[in-house]
Amino acid sequence: MSDLFSTTILFAILIAALKMATPLLISALGELVAQRAGNWNMAVEGTMLTAAYAAYVVVVLTGSPALALGVAIAAGLVVAAVNGFLTVVLKLDQFVAGLALNLLASGITLFWFRAGLQGKGTPTFASLSPISEGPFAGLYPMTVFAFALAPLIWWFLERTRPGLELRCLGENPEALDLRGVNVRRGQMLALLFAGGMTGLAGGFLMLAFSDRFVPDFTGGRGWLVVVAIIAGNWRPGRVLAAVLFFAALEALAVQSRVGGSFLPEQLLLAMPYLLSLALMALFRSKSLEPAALGIPYRRR
Amino acid sequence: MRFVPRSETAPAWTAFCYGVALAVFFLLSALVVLSVGGSPGKAFAALFKGSLGTWNAVGGTLAKATPLILTGLSAAIAYRARIWSIGQEGQVVFGAVAGYGATLWFGLAGPFGIAVALLCGALGGAALGLVSGVLEARFRVNVIISTVLLNYCVGYLLLWLLQPGLWGEVGQTISYQQSAPVADSLFLPAIPGLSKVHLGGLVALVLTIAVGILIGRTRLGFEIRGFGLNPRAMVARGVNAGALILAVMAISGALSGLAGIGQVLGESHRLRPDALAGFGYTGIVVALIGRSSAVGTLIAALFFGALAAGGLTMKVMADIPSALVTAMQGIALISFLLAEIASLYQPVRPVRDGGAA
Numbered sequence: 001m002s003d004l005f006s007t008t009i010l011f012a013i014l015i016a017a018l019k020m021a022t023p024l025l026i027s028a029l030g031e032l033v034a035q036r037a038g039n040w041n042m043a044v045e046g047t048m049l050t051a052a053y054a055a056y057v058v059v060v061l062t063g064s065p066a067l068a069l070g071v072a073i074a075a076g077l078v079v080a081a082v083n084g085f086l087t088v089v090l091k092l093d094q095f096v097a098g099l100a101l102n103l104l105a106s107g108i109t110l111f112w113f114r115a116g117l118q119g120k121g122t123p124t125f126a127s128l129s130p131i132s133e134g135p136f137a138g139l140y141p142m143t144v145f146a147f148a149l150a151p152l153i154w155w156f157l158e159r160t161r162p163g164l165e166l167r168c169l170g171e172n173p174e175a176l177d178l179r180g181v182n183v184r185r186g187q188m189l190a191l192l193f194a195g196g197m198t199g200l201a202g203g204f205l206m207l208a209f210s211d212r213f214v215p216d217f218t219g220g221r222g223w224l225v226v227v228a229i230i231a232g233n234w235r236p237g238r239v240l241a242a243v244l245f246f247a248a249l250e251a252l253a254v255q256s257r258v259g260g261s262f263l264p265e266q267l268l269l270a271m272p273y274l275l276s277l278a279l280m281a282l283f284r285s286k287s288l289e290p291a292a293l294g295i296p297y298r299r300r
Numbered sequence: 301m302r303f304v305p306r307s308e309t310a311p312a313w314t315a316f317c318y319g320v321a322l323a324v325f326f327l328l329s330a331l332v333v334l335s336v337g338g339s340p341g342k343a344f345a346a347l348f349k350g351s352l353g354t355w356n357a358v359g360g361t362l363a364k365a366t367p368l369i370l371t372g373l374s375a376a377i378a379y380r381a382r383i384w385s386i387g388q389e390g391q392v393v394f395g396a397v398a399g400y401g402a403t404l405w406f407g408l409a410g411p412f413g414i415a416v417a418l419l420c421g422a423l424g425g426a427a428l429g430l431v432s433g434v435l436e437a438r439f440r441v442n443v444i445i446s447t448v449l450l451n452y453c454v455g456y457l458l459l460w461l462l463q464p465g466l467w468g469e470v471g472q473t474i475s476y477q478q479s480a481p482v483a484d485s486l487f488l489p490a491i492p493g494l495s496k497v498h499l500g501g502l503v504a505l506v507l508t509i510a511v512g513i514l515i516g517r518t519r520l521g522f523e524i525r526g527f528g529l530n531p532r533a534m535v536a537r538g539v540n541a542g543a544l545i546l547a548v549m550a551i552s553g554a555l556s557g558l559a560g561i562g563q564v565l566g567e568s569h570r571l572r573p574d575a576l577a578g579f580g581y582t583g584i585v586v587a588l589i590g591r592s593s594a595v596g597t598l599i600a601a602l603f604f605g606a607l608a609a610g611g612l613t614m615k616v617m618a619d620i621p622s623a624l625v626t627a628m629q630g631i632a633l634i635s636f637l638l639a640e641i642a643s644l645y646q647p648v649r650p651v652r653d654g655g656a657a
Contacts, residue, residue: 056356090638090641096588100585100630101634102635103585103633105630107624108627108630110627111623111624111625112619114621115338115620115621223448223452225572226445227449230445264460270452270456273449274449274453276449277446279452280439280441280446287440296363
């Protein structure tokens with residue numbers, strides 16, 4: 001226990017927590033935009049997984065992390081476009097469509113992995129590495145980017161006119177439609193933004209966290225993003241706080257596996273989920289969930 | 301050609317849509333096989349041989365379908381009420397944990413022990429379902445979210461329980477992520493003539509009929525269907541929405557819990573994460589493809605059971621990874637969802653009127 005709280009270890013946990021927060025935050029900022037525009041985008045997990053797989057394949061083939069990140073974003077956009085076609089155009093239930101896409105992503109990546117990559121040796125490749133000097137030494141450029149993006153998204157959503165329109169998509173799309181705004185286009189764009197961001201998150205997760213792809217690589221992180229948005233009550237600042245909290249718990253859990261702790265590792269890992277449930281149950285009356293979230297818009 | 305919403309369903313058009321969906325399903329699956337340089341013909345032939353080709357293979361299909369029927373019914377009854385529970389995965393595990401725990405605590409053995417363990421498994425699943433039900437009915441916490449969260453919590457609970465010193469089996473040098481086996485007298489007996497299918501298959505069949513009657517012919521079933529179509533109208537008629545949610549989540553959880561303890565007593569004979577994984581999520585897909593009816597769920601579960609059983613043969617015969625089956629499940633779901641949407645529309649030829657108006 002004394003080990004856990006020495007300064008060096010605390011610092012290591014902090015750095016690890018910031019690293020773990022990075023993919024969650026990038027994806028959560030994108031998902032926040034999609035959900036404020038009225039779409040649950042339940043396909044986060046599948047999007048992240050597809051992007052991670054795409055990044056892995058590209059980096060193995062070309063050795064270029066930058067190209068891999070680009071392809072990861074593209075993969076995220078493709079999944080989001082399919083999801084948008086199903087939920088925004090065909091108005092399929094968002095939960096059902098997301099589930100189908102998650103299943104498809106999990107199945108196809110597993111299948112391609114087993115058919116193509118497994119058993120052919122693990123190629124080593126240039127993955128992303130942290131900044132080596134300066135005030136941000138030890139952190140990844142992507143971490144700095146993610147934390148810089150958070151206030152920008154807040155500003156966009158709460159202080160700009162397009163942001164207001166986007167929020168209106170999730171609160172009262174009919175009012176926008178009556179004013180001649182293209183609801184379908186707006187919701188598609190929001191979904192695509194979310195897909196691109198989650199794709200970037202999946203790519204970063206792949207390149208910075210591991211040197212190999214394993215089946216179901218994302219391990220529930222996509223769902224954790226959805227949880228963070230609900231626990232953060234659809235407000236950017238609180239979503240950021242939730243993400244940081246989850247990442248800190250994950251870093252602690254990893255540390256407890258290495259150094260031992262007074263709480264079981266499994267309990268630490270389950271903590272984000274348990275605490276989110278408790279928070280949601282306690283603050284039910286003050287929910288700021290967008291009024292039209294999950295309801296496909298139909299003209300009357 | 302334009303598509304306009306249909307005022308009533310047309311059986312011929314619906315059948316056509318589902319026929320196209322089936323063709324699209326096989327076409328897309330073939331493309332996935334081709335994408336890794338495999339032969340779709342060989343793969344599908346192996347799938348068929350391993351699922352329906354021999355009497356033994358049919359037994360394998362039924363064995364794989366058994367837990368899917370239960371988790372499928374579990375999802376179907378919730379979705380009929382438009383309660384989007386995805387907690388089946390956690391309820392399967394929790395049912396298995398509760399049932400296995402009961403065998404330890406009560407030192408169960410023999411047929412009576414089997415009955416008690418099955419009951420405890422069902423109760424465990426129901427209890428977990430009720431947690432989400434109470435969270436929704438009393439605290440207005442979205443069921444989708446609470447069930448996802450609980451799935452992960454229960455997953456970690458299982459891993460924690462399977463540590464050495466708790467329920468984990470300790471080998472000579474390493475500890476496995478599994479418990480010690482249950483007593484031989486607790487193994488579910490095989491159905492005569494179908495050595496691979498345990499008693500749970502029969503239970504699943506009986507419960508399919510029971511759920512069909514419950515949904516179609518009882519007052520509770522009427523309320524469930526009504527709640528799914530128009531919750532406000534049902535509340536206006538005096539139906540207690542909270543009580544209905546609790547009832548649905550308890551029944552749904554019990555069915556999944558039964559699937560979990562059935563796997564423990566009938567297949568793995570011990571608590572093991574990989575012997576329980578996936579049935580819950582697949583059950584959701586089974587229910588969605590079966591359009592949340594009892595019979596539809598049974599048919600979809602048999603279809604998915606056949607895929608799972610054939611997947612193993614396909615791996616051996618055609619050297620295609622059995623992970624294809626998971627991908628095919630996703631493709632099947634999307635094809636059938638699209639067919640369901642298409643069946644609600646009708647194609648209309650644009651009317652030519654010489655350019656006037």
